[in-house]
Amino acid sequence: MMDQTQRAPQTRVRERVVNFGRSTPLTGVLSYRSAATARRSPCVVILNAGVVRKSGPNNLNSFLARRFAENGYTAFRFDFAGVGDSPNRQDRLPLKEGVLQDITECLDVLEGLCGTREFVLLGLCSGADNGLRAARVEAGRVVGLVMLDPTVFRTKRWYLVKVWKRAASIDFWKSLVLLRHRWIGLMRDRVRGREPVACDLARLEEPELYTIGLQDRREISECLREVRERGVRLCFAFTGGWSEIYNYRTQLFHVYPELHLKEDAEVLFFPEASHTFMSDAHREALASALLRWLEGDHSQRLEPEVPPAIRAVSV
């Protein structure tokens, strides 16, 4: 866990609103370190998690952007068209293509502002899936991809771990003994001839932005292979909030055995953390781990002082 005292001494982070976009006026916040020291490449671009505004669930995106900036990395969080503070699409692109268009325009504007051609895309949940699709299109500029709780698939071992964890849980045995377990309720209903309660479909409906990512295992595998071959470094993080899909550290390697991800992908596992990193300690742990990963092989590439373009963006 990153301790407050470990932060860089000159950590004054400055932020600027950047309004951009060719067809739709998009909005984002650029975080950078004001000290006259060298900035580090790449620039980190943080994508919307579902339909939550750019500051992120529990302000996760603002928090990460500022941690990156404190450590010399310029970070940018922005809203896709129709999300947060960006207006609805003004072109006729379908949402799936529109999101890619927004990311391309974002990288274009950042290239001009920050003078870098190297970017890391970071996203949580559907943001991770959108990041993967964008990395495929933008592999020339995207050098890294951080996927927090992306779409993933169960394995045989997932079921074993689930059963094992349940069997080891005192609550499970207590509910069985006290006849309060869901299974007992279902059996009781069957004996009494009651119909099981219908699933509330309205509750299952999700905004379209959640489901435009890649859903098929083979397609995701192909996409991961392609971006990796084009030099995109991969970092995955899974939380306990995703345990209904992902419940042991190395599951990813078993989901995509053909990719041999173990060789170079970073897999972080936070079994105690919620899906949106609700606890301060988990947020700090995530930031520290991502900074370590960022420093992995980019730390040697230093860029000049804050370029004049950034100063001029203040609205």
Place this chain on the structure above:
Amino acid sequence: MLPFFFGATGRELYGVYHPAVAVGHAGRGVVFCSPLAHEAIATQWAYRILGESLSRERIHCLRFDYRATGDSAGDSRETRISEHPRDIGTAIDELKAISGVDAVHLIGIRLGALFALDVARQRTDVQGVIAWEPIIDGTTYCNELIEATIGEHAGCRNVGGLPIADENLHQIRELSFECALNAVSCEVGVIASPHQPEFGRLGSLLDQDQLRCRFEVVQDALPWKADSEVGVAPLPAQATRVIKRWLTDLG
């Protein structure tokens, strides 16, 4: 919709200005006052839709994040609710400067309504306050926050993923809608729904004629009630219509 930072260096507030789309209700402006940070994530969408809608009614609007919340400067752990009224004051000055209006209305959801009333008490340029699902009793709300706590660390409680300092809880405990309302001289409108936990208490205060305000009951979903962890609430269409009517009916 124009997002920008305003306020003093080091204390920059993130705001979004919705300029009036045509000249009309001359001199009319609205500043939106958010509730506590964990509820504000859900209200952002309702405020955005309302801001867009009011700007089409030729009303200038400014919504913003308090210091140390959302996209405004400062770490979440630095959030101090005693500073929120000051931030509202800064936002009022900003809206007046950029739009040319000389007085404003404040719209506040939940605790934001009480902050708005506090500001209205102190300033002469607040024409009216709309209190949307206001917190009625600080002690009851404080107890709700304590019950919803998912962790504690260094004098802060984690409620809904965001820290609330114990110092803030003490201040919340002292708040009362009735007292705040009776301390202001401007016009106040209250919007509440029967789904609100304190609806009964509000109703009994109104029955006893203890509150001097306009009142409207709506059946809308609660704009501050996040839908699970993702933090986005449904759109409160009926309340939006009421607010629009109240603001455009004014002389």
